[in-house]
Amino acid sequence: MTSASLLRAAPDVIAAAARRVMARCEELARVSAAAASIERVYLSPEHARVNRLAAEWMRELGMRTWQDAAGNQVGRIGDPAAPALMLGSHLDTVLDAGRYDGIAGVLMALEVVRLLRVPVGGDGDAAGDGWTVPLPFAIEVVAFSDEEGTRFGKALLGSSAVAGTWSDAWWELTDADGVSLRRAFLEFGLDPARVGEAARRPDELVGYLEAHIEQGPELDRAGEPLAVVSSIASARRFQLVVEGEARHAGGTPYDMRRDALLGASEAALAVERICSAEHHIVGTVGRFEAFPGAVNVIPGEVQFSLDLRGEFDGERDRVWDALARELDEIMGRRALRWRSREVHSAPAVFCAPLLQDVVAGGIRAALPPRSDAPPVIFSRAGHDGMSLGAVTDVGMLFLRNPDGVSHHPDESVSAGDVAHGIRALAEAVLLRGTERV
Known part of the structure; x- marks a missing residue:
């Protein structure tokens, strides 16, 4: 896979995108059910608030937005009749959470959309005569609603609905207050009978790409900012x-x-x-x-x-x-x-070889030239891609997490690594666009 850059965007544009991601992570951290920590669980008032924020940011980019039948927030841009390359991660949290697990991936995906909409001139003026590179697919950004499983004890509820693997047995799950999943759906304004409408068909998608902080220390120990994910545990x-x-x-x-x-x-x-x-x-x-x-x-x-x-x-x-x-x-x-x-x-989900290749190509284009291949890491943590693997190909990009701390307020990522990750993810999308859909 080529390492040549396909993205026409100046470094200062990408640096601004990274600063926006970091600022919005802070903004979302203030949407919490707990006064002194971050707590945002499925079908809660906080879930509704972050969905509204995400929808607002999507519409700023010209995306058509909707909240699907399972409470996931979705934005789409591109040919309405074309299949979509899905980007995203989750906005729910564990208790006493950090700021970046899942959240950074959603916000980085939005910045990729912003970069790919910049005219060829690169500065957003009228001199450009088209978009960065014509893509043979639409792009969708999804903010999944329940990756962690904090409230009902069952992880990946939002992405399972999208993958069409929702189980009716889950309706009787209850939270710590005895509220059933069915009742929580109704109180949130969702119709349990329509949850199947969130499911996507394989022909509607060309793949799923997710950027995520590594929830371990391998990249930090190796002094590497980014890695290709080979599989999810x-x-x-x-x-x-x-x-x-x-x-x-x-x-x-x-x-x-x-x-x-x-x-x-x-x-x-x-x-x-x-x-x-x-x-x-x-x-x-x-x-x-x-x-x-x-x-x-x-x-x-x-x-x-x-x-x-x-x-x-x-x-x-x-x-x-x-x-x-x-x-x-x-x-x-x-x-x-x-x-x-x-x-x-x-089950373990193995990232598709093509998507591993485009992520590797994106990393090579985003970072200074190197003689060896970008690092490849197996993810011990679970991600929404585990569900999406049932309906489409999955690829992931890891960002360095200093000291590997996650699911904790000390969770961290640097603006510089986020900038590299945005560039790499955008390049990966463009490389995927050069392949046959």
Whole structure:
């Protein structure tokens, strides 16, 4: 894939685009349900507010806008009859979130549209005699509404609707206040019976490209600003329960104790031990709660979560089987019982070779010449592309994240790297336009 630049835009134009992205990330960070942190969940008043902001920014660029039947905000520009290259990411957050996870990708996509609308003269004046490069497809920017799954515990709801993989079983999911997904849809002004209208057909799309901060330290450690993403991790999530016997903390000798907390703690350590010995397998116990929770009572039950990710589905499943055998041994030795319930499963999604090529070409055009290929990274974090892979080809661009901190207020990205990323994403779009649709 060529590394020659196709984009006619001066460096100061792209630097201004990056500054606009950074400023809008700050603006969106102020749309929060929490006074002292960032919290924006699906079908909330904050979700509605950021959709309105995104729609306003889309219309500034001449895009036709709509909120789809699942609450995703969409903007489109180009031939109404042509298939679309979809760009985007998500605007929802985890609790106590950072400013850039997902958000930067949506805003960068809008800046790509802005750059591609600049006349050939490059300065926006009437001297230009056309657009940057004629594209054989329309461009759509999508701000997905529920990538994180914070409110209802099921990730990728918005992009699953677009991919046509919505499950009616999800309607009974409830949030921490007992509000069902169905009720939340109605209160937000959406019709549950029409959620299928958000689905896109394969012939309507030529692909999906997403820019995202890396949610790890690989680029930072390598001193690289950008990378091509090769694949998105397969994932399985479980809720596990360990059952023992609640008894008096002072009166029960050790040989009679069936302490669920100790058994669950040993299980959590087994997750670390088994997963850390495997290549590209990550296991995390993120929630851990003991019952009855009194200081003078031996815990009779513990509930905890397990998030298991891997580059390949088979390796991930093999590690789960090994963990299950280890839990059998631990609980048998401690006279405890355990059970699990799988709450999420997603296969690995491999980025399409063509889209990996255009992203690599975009990086080469955006950065100073180099003798080696741009870095290629496997994404251990999940993204909306996992859903979109069911309906179209997927490609991703990673931006350096200093120290790799994410899902935390210290999450960061530099304006300089955002500028490089905007340029690379725009070049990738143009390179895709030179290929046969």
